[in-house]
Amino acid sequence: MNPDLDLTLERIIRAPRSVVWKAWTDPDSFAKWWVPAPMVCRVERFEARSGGALVTRMSEDGVDFVPQLDATFLVVEDLERIVFTNAIDSAWRPVNPEPVTMAAEINLADHPDGTAYKVVVRHADPASRKRHAELGFADGWGTVTRQLAELAEAAR
Template structure:
């Protein structure tokens, strides 16, 4: 972790790792938490494997959906780690994503209360990292992590 280039977030989710993993890898579950509510998410492609596409759309009104993420998975270690980048789009073409290019690493570890969920979002330079922080990294990623926890914890309670 480089504090000049990386932003982090961690949370204990009160659900088993397999449930949290499924919320990341099942398109119908990802759509429930990936974008801060009340905006809606539509998953266009979710091919959770190295080189697979990660493409989502978002809607403020539930009618018109616009591009949200167009990325590629770099590393997928089942039940443990997902790494994706928006610097390469879902068709493996170089991208210049807005607001900033980034690589996100999500790790899942066992915790006595469920899953230790950690995110590191890496940036290419300090300016991109600062811009992402200024645009609300903590609030945005924090909100969707809270929504992920809600989905996973409700499924674990069943």
């Protein structure tokens, strides 16, 4: 982790790692927690494998959906790690998405209380990291992580 380039979030989710993994890799489960409520997420493409697509849309009213994320999974290690980037879109084209380009790494590990969940979001330069922080990284990723935890803890 490079504090000049990366933003992180850690949480203990009181559910087995397999349940948290399913919430991350099952498109129906993913749609339930991926955007901060009351926004609604629709998964357009979801191929939880290295090189697979991750495309979502979001809506304030559940009717009109706008693009939210067009990304590629770089690494998917069963029950342990997911890495995706929006620097390469779902068609494998290099892009420069707004508002910020990033690579996100999600790590899961066993913990006596459930699952140790860690997110590291990497940026190319300090300005991009700063912009992402100012746009509300802590609130946004914090909210969806809480929603993920609530879903996983209810399913355990």
